[in-house]
Amino acid sequence: xxxxxxxxxxxxxxxxxxxxxxxxxxxxxxxxxxxxxxxxxxxxxxxxxxxxxxxxxxxxxxxxxxxxxxxxxxxxxxxxxxxxxxxxxxxxxxxxxxxxxxxxxxxxxx
Amino acid sequence: xxxxxxxxxxxxxxxxxxxxxxxxxxxxxxxxxxxxxxxxxxxxxxxxxxxxxxxxxxxxxxxxxxxxxxxxxxxxxxxxxxxxxxxxxxxxxxxxxxxxxxxxxxxxxxxx
Numbered sequence: 001x002x003x004x005x006x007x008x009x010x011x012x013x014x015x016x017x018x019x020x021x022x023x024x025x026x027x028x029x030x031x032x033x034x035x036x037x038x039x040x041x042x043x044x045x046x047x048x049x050x051x052x053x054x055x056x057x058x059x060x061x062x063x064x065x066x067x068x069x070x071x072x073x074x075x076x077x078x079x080x081x082x083x084x085x086x087x088x089x090x091x092x093x094x095x096x097x098x099x100x101x102x103x104x105x106x107x108x109x110x
Numbered sequence: 111x112x113x114x115x116x117x118x119x120x121x122x123x124x125x126x127x128x129x130x131x132x133x134x135x136x137x138x139x140x141x142x143x144x145x146x147x148x149x150x151x152x153x154x155x156x157x158x159x160x161x162x163x164x165x166x167x168x169x170x171x172x173x174x175x176x177x178x179x180x181x182x183x184x185x186x187x188x189x190x191x192x193x194x195x196x197x198x199x200x201x202x203x204x205x206x207x208x209x210x211x212x213x214x215x216x217x218x219x220x221x222x
Contacts, residue, residue: 003205004153031207032208034210041198041216042215043200043215043216044154044200044211046211046212049210066183089153089154091154091206096159098144098156098211100153100154101153102151102152102153103153
């Protein structure tokens, strides 16, 4: 069964800290892996997409890595800000289906 | 640029009543379209996807159905709502399965 797990489920940190969010998946035969951000009561916003042949992607203060053989991805957020507070979702694409993790709820306080 | 719309934003319905949620996409042609449900404390679950007009694939057996009457219109329906249908419903589109999906603002459904 293809499952995606995210740890931790929730995280609360002071502003300025560097963060690592973790995502693991059971089936390594992936097409790509995506990280999304979801604000409360809102839809999802795509942050980064890593193809199965890639090792990492960067966008501004965000860096996502992929280790397909071990079934893991990490999202690194540098110099966190209160505006980064949201739920971060990892999603793995298999053939024609996107499997989502349950997310990490991040709160960055001033 | 492409945009995706969902309505209504919020809906409160009694058990046994019908349901119709609408999703429309602008600025692209022949997109893949998806319906997801996000229940409280759970991840997103894919309900239906469509690769073209009239083509619907169902991922899980349930009380819901989907239709795609036009290229950029995707409708989620039910004849009789159950309490368990409550949740946050998200529509998404992509150019194909391997590209990123873009999500709408969602519809929050509460069945009482």
